[in-house]
Amino acid sequence: MPMPMTSPEIGDEGLLARYPFLPQGRLFIKKMLEENRISVEDLIEAPWLEDVRVKGRLRLVDSVMQEEGAFSISDIDISTEVGRMTEALSFLHAMLVVCASFDERLLSRWIEGEASRADRLMGMDSENFSVISSTYLSGISVERNGDGAEDYWVPMVDFIELCPRISGDYWRLVNRPTRDGWVCLDAGAGESGRERASRLIKERIRESLREACDIRMEKIDDEFAAKFADPVERIVSLLSERVKEEMPMTAAIREDWPPCFESAVSELNQGVNVNHVGRVFLAAFSKAVGLSQEQTCSFFANAPDYDSSTTSYQVNQIFEREYTPHGCAALKTNARCPVGLGDDSLCDQEWLTHPLKYIRAKQRRRYVSSQNDDSSEENAGND
Numbered sequence: 001m002p003m004p005m006t007s008p009e010i011g012d013e014g015l016l017a018r019y020p021f022l023p024q025g026r027l028f029i030k031k032m033l034e035e036n037r038i039s040v041e042d043l044i045e046a047p048w049l050e051d052v053r054v055k056g057r058l059r060l061v062d063s064v065m066q067e068e069g070a071f072s073i074s075d076i077d078i079s080t081e082v083g084r085m086t087e088a089l090s091f092l093h094a095m096l097v098v099c100a101s102f103d104e105r106l107l108s109r110w111i112e113g114e115a116s117r118a119d120r121l122m123g124m125d126s127e128n129f130s131v132i133s134s135t136y137l138s139g140i141s142v143e144r145n146g147d148g149a150e151d152y153w154v155p156m157v158d159f160i161e162l163c164p165r166i167s168g169d170y171w172r173l174v175n176r177p178t179r180d181g182w183v184c185l186d187a188g189a190g191e192s193g194r195e196r197a198s199r200l201i202k203e204r205i206r207e208s209l210r211e212a213c214d215i216r217m218e219k220i221d222d223e224f225a226a227k228f229a230d231p232v233e234r235i236v237s238l239l240s241e242r243v244k245e246e247m248p249m250t251a252a253i254r255e256d257w258p259p260c261f262e263s264a265v266s267e268l269n270q271g272v273n274v275n276h277v278g279r280v281f282l283a284a285f286s287k288a289v290g291l292s293q294e295q296t297c298s299f300f301a302n303a304p305d306y307d308s309s310t311t312s313y314q315v316n317q318i319f320e321r322e323y324t325p326h327g328c329a330a331l332k333t334n335a336r337c338p339v340g341l342g343d344d345s346l347c348d349q350e351w352l353t354h355p356l357k358y359i360r361a362k363q364r365r366r367y368v369s370s371q372n373d374d375s376s377e378e379n380a381g382n383d
């Protein structure tokens with residue numbers, strides 16, 4: 001059984017801001033954007049929304065880096081309109097960055113982090129638990145047991161669908177008290193009944209977030225994805241440093257590289273002397289797309305003036321100081337843009353002002369085509 005067809009109405013804007021992923025939150029966020037005349041461009045670069053972007057980044061990093069048992073609860077004061085706006089729009093900003101990355105690993109990790117955060121928040125939120133759970137389950141009722149603790153009863157259809165995704169004996173139907181088509185979630189494994197019910201609901205939140213991201217990604221075109229090149233670069237580059245063993249975040253697919261990066265790499269490889277701008281660009285761009293320092297240093301190994309320790313030192317300086325890679329205008333001025341009009345249709349686009357936008361657009365196309373391949377395979381399987 002999927003989520004309930006209709007969600008209970010929620011008029012409390014503080015609640016919608018605290019749980020912005022709720023389906024009822026979509027209209028709330030839309031209205032907020034309209035009333036404050038905020039466009040996507042504003043969200044990306046308007047100075048007065050810097051706080052939203054900073055919180056969005058923190059939220060994104062927090063969700064993606066989340067370790068078991070550790071997550072931060074927002075300190076934003078949602079009793080004020082500005083606080084509600086910052087909370088809700090920071091979620092939207094994080095979601096747009098993740099969607100515009102078209103990176104499956106980043107996407108699933110963010111969804112998992114947001115769903116886990118929701119799980120914890122709900123477990124502690126006795127006041128709002130009922131309305132949130134009714135959004136995701138077809139029913140829920142609470143009873144006090146003989147010990148005075150709360151038992152949460154959920155419909156068996158919901159339980160049977162969701163429990164296989166959760167590990168542990170607690171979640172096997174044979175181990176749960178049942179009554180007239182309902183399953184009892186009482187305290188267990190160190191958690192209260194409400195926390196156990198939240199764990200179950202987390203599964204629906206994950207599904208619903210995935211669906212919301214898929215819908216959003218379908219609507220994102222090359223130009224829109226390119227607008228998020230800068231924030232996507234920041235998160236990819238941060239994550240590549242911090243979670244490299246576990247989730248290598250690299251743009252290792254060479255076909256996605258923009259011609260300026262490709263030519264710098266191949267020229268050096270062939271022993272051609274690349275100018276200073278080209279070398280700095282090569283190192284800064286490598287960092288931005290998540291390549292390791294070692295890999296970046298290896299690009300210089302055939303340079304005519306190669307010296308291993310100087311290269312390591314200089315690459316390290318660029319990685320440490322977080323240089324932003326040069327944009328198209330600077331690369332053209334310094335003879336590091338190898339394309340002319342008509343050579344590469346992406347480079348001909350008016351909005352293509354930075355090589356990072358190129359790689360974002362390429363990754364979007366790769367993602368869309370892999371989705372199309374999957375669906376044609378599914379259709380073939382149904383024939």
Ligand code: SF4
Pocket residue numbers: 258259260261327328329331332336337338339347352353354355358
């Ligand atoms: S137009 Fe920009 S992205 Fe394309 S090759 Fe030139 S510098 Fe690189």
